[in-house]
Amino acid sequence: MATGRTHRPATRSRGIPEATVARLPLYLRALTALSERSVPTVSSEELAAAAGVNSAKLRKDFSYLGSYGTRGVGYDVEYLVYQISRELGLTQDWPVVIVGIGNLGAALANYGGFASRGFRVAALIDADPAMAGKPVAGIAVQHTDELEKIITDNGVSIGVIATPAGAAQQVCDRLVAAGVTSILNFAPTVLTVPDGVDVRKVDLSIELQILAFHEQRKAGEDAGHDDEESDDARAVAAREARRAVREVREAAAKGAPAADAPAGASDRKGPDGDVPAVMPA
């Protein structure tokens, strides 16, 4: 199938493990803070605490970059800042475009964290003609028609999608066709992109759902039976439930939803489904 893969495919980042790459920005932040307080060196223990990881992990991570520490002393803060910035590619400036200037898009445009790292908002793009020309975060919003021209003229390779879910794939396709090879997606959809294009997604409601899961667990343990329910117990219960489950399903199929049964979940909020992450763009 040459249709293009869906998500971070076999793009194994040569050399540095993906898990490590994901933590480098964390270290960088902690180091920057230390640097501002003019702290000259840190131990792996201290830095790890500041970054919220354990020291063994941090040392392993750094070992992939090279041997930048001094035994018996620690790491030189300034020097590490430089090395990590370099490794992350933050010593150059990355022009980015934000597409979809609704509530969230505007928040992103105003977000200082971008500019303070190596990112520069090259343009804000929105499909609403009424938005065109209006300044957001000091930048005039441009119309979607200009998208391709903006990408090429500015040599943009990173795009941020903050449109409603419905528009996301379309926008994504245009970005990619115009030359964008990295996409940060805030729309609650799975984007399909060709090989060689990286997509990362941020989904606000998914994060909350994960929290809800754990929250429910806590509640269950407090009220529930034993403190430590074994894995087996769960598996067995699930297996036992299967019979009952099948009956319920059949009942439901006959159009008579049982008291504690399906079909209820989908009428939670009417024909709403995947609501856009932002105001209509």
Place this chain on the structure above:
Amino acid sequence: MATGRTHRPATRSRGIPEATVARLPLYLRALTALSERSVPTVSSEELAAAAGVNSAKLRKDFSYLGSYGTRGVGYDVEYLVYQISRELGLTQDWPVVIVGIGNLGAALANYGGFASRGFRVAALIDADPAMAGKPVAGIAVQHTDELEKIITDNGVSIGVIATPAGAAQQVCDRLVAAGVTSILNFAPTVLTVPDGVDVRKVDLSIELQILAFHEQRKAGEDAGHDDEESDDARAVAAREARRAVREVREAAAKGAPAADAPAGASDRKGPDGDVPAVMPA
């Protein structure tokens, strides 16, 4: 050390692997879409494609919940929606508070994806007295002074922090003290919480930095030497660089930054550092 751990500690979620939990919302979304199109059943292959994972993974994931499929047929859409919702704890309504009603906080308040799942915005809280009483997304913003009362009165157990980095830990402490046990943190800081409290973080600039890393890789490969640089080559290069590196560092220590050297990284943007994710709250 009773100081309280930093990040998802040993809270191994009994039974269902964390990685699976993180994907359940994805499946749920795909299923909801199918449900709306009145599709009665899906195969693991189809659903996996819609969710952007491969089918083996999806089947494994579902196997942790129980045996909810029918061999030779697939999964009953409505039924799976129900089961996953149940597993995620979305059959009940979770009141959440959002603290820090800046640009991002407002975007979150307006985000339809919360309400459409089992989440209800119980209150918006901000430290700015001028904000108090102003309606955002149809809800009057309340002052931080009310925080504890709001939490207890509404039985809130999930809090969203969208304040500037500087205020986040303080807000977090108050939320936790008032009874919140799950926190979604948008501020670019590592939060320290007691055991039993879950924290998930969303950091916009970290995501971009990860993209930049991969983007740099791509560029390097295009321009660079061999197509497929071996892991060893990198390791060796790093090791060789060590010598040079040490010299550079010593030069820098003497106050004479070399042409291609440290200290440059921190003056990128003056005394800016960790800029808040949102407007001052």
Place this chain on the structure above:
DNA sequence: TTGTGTGAACGTTTTCACAGCG
């Protein structure tokens, strides 16, 4: 026959524990 459910193989990430450098 079709497509689920799952042991077993494989790959990645984390943790351990300690040799050895400064």
Place this chain on the structure above:
DNA sequence: CGCTGTGAAAACGTTCACACAA
């Protein structure tokens, strides 16, 4: 002696491939 750097072990996650139920 203290703290990094790193092999080796353990834990975790993904993929394979096929028995078996419908």
